[in-house]
Amino acid sequence: MAIEVRIPTILRTHTGGNKTVQGSGATLSALIDDLDAQHSGLKNRLVTEEGKLHRFVNVYVNDEDVRFTGALDTQVKDGDSVTILPAVAGG
Amino acid sequence: MLRIDRATYDAIVAHAREDHPDEACGVVAGPEGTERPERFVPMLNAARSPTFYEFDSADLLRLYRDMDDRDEWPVVVYHSHTATEAYPSRTDVGYASGPAADPRTHYVLVSTRHHEEQTGLAGDDVEFRSFRIVDGEVNEEEVEIVESYLFGHSPTTVVYD
Numbered sequence: 001m002a003i004e005v006r007i008p009t010i011l012r013t014h015t016g017g018n019k020t021v022q023g024s025g026a027t028l029s030a031l032i033d034d035l036d037a038q039h040s041g042l043k044n045r046l047v048t049e050e051g052k053l054h055r056f057v058n059v060y061v062n063d064e065d066v067r068f069t070g071a072l073d074t075q076v077k078d079g080d081s082v083t084i085l086p087a088v089a090g091g
Numbered sequence: 092m093l094r095i096d097r098a099t100y101d102a103i104v105a106h107a108r109e110d111h112p113d114e115a116c117g118v119v120a121g122p123e124g125t126e127r128p129e130r131f132v133p134m135l136n137a138a139r140s141p142t143f144y145e146f147d148s149a150d151l152l153r154l155y156r157d158m159d160d161r162d163e164w165p166v167v168v169y170h171s172h173t174a175t176e177a178y179p180s181r182t183d184v185g186y187a188s189g190p191a192a193d194p195r196t197h198y199v200l201v202s203t204r205h206h207e208e209q210t211g212l213a214g215d216d217v218e219f220r221s222f223r224i225v226d227g228e229v230n231e232e233e234v235e236i237v238e239s240y241l242f243g244h245s246p247t248t249v250v251y252d
Contacts, residue, residue, distance in 0.1 A: 006159075008191045008193070009123070009164055009193045009195075010191060010192065010193040010194065010195075011190075011191060019159075044190075045190040045191065046190065046191075054189065054190055054191075056185070056186055056188075056189025056190065056191065056192065057189060057190060057191045058148055058151060058152075060148075060152055063149070063152065065148040065149070065152075067148070083152060083155070083156075084191060085151055085152065085155050085191060086186075086189055086191035086192040086193070087145070087146075087148075087151070087186060087189060087191075088116075088118075088145065088146040088151060088168060088186065089138075089143070089144060089145035089146065089182075089186050090143070090144055090145075090170060090179070090180060090182050090183035090185075090186050090187070091142055091143050091144075091180040091181070091182035091183060
């Protein structure tokens with residue numbers, strides 16, 4: 001078992017074109033580190049220099065937006081499904 | 092260039108008029124990897140604001156799951172400006188240049204600042220413009236209205252500069 005992660009179209013350049021990749025970790029932060037080790041450059045697209053989740057990116061664990069569950073500290077486990085999406089908003 | 096069918100064009104403009112003075116927003120989905128905006132999906136502006144729009148986070152997830160099931164992507168992301176011109180604002184450019192935003196998206200802007208009873212239907216003087224936004228740079232593109240996408244390409248096309 002692993003954690004399945006859905007990758008938005010533009011970030012598939014980091015995953016060899018794959019829509020979904022697998023990773024592991026106890027928190028979202030650890031999962032992103034693991035993904036970055038397999039797919040170089042992914043972390044930079046998701047996490048800012050200050051170590052926060054990029055505000056223009058939405059990440060969900062199963063159906064929950066991680067903004068409401070502890071952001072990068074959100075706990076994840078095998079069998080979870082993580083979805084990364086571009087936030088859609090403007091003025 | 093954005094090529095869009097008249098029914099979808101009219102639906103976007105009608106949505107913008109309906110939600111005025113708040114901004115309206117939505118997508119037109121199409122087969123992934125193509126430039127064909129085929130399925131009109133109006134979205135709720137979770138901000139319900141005349142100066143800001145956002146897709147609710149749960150709505151966004153549902154939308155993308157639905158598109159994923161249909162092997163679609165958002166060919167067009169549209170929203171309205173209700174007091175200013177149909178040109179991307181700084182906030183629009185910021186979001187559209189976000190690290191997960193696909194630069195292949197066509198960003199359609201409609202302005203309802205001068206809307207009247209009939210304005211907003213194809214042929215009227217509506218501000219309907221389309222842009223590509225890549226790394227903070229905005230480039231306007233031509234909009235071509237075709238009669239229908241689904242039933243072959245009609246020879247009668249109207250090109251708006």
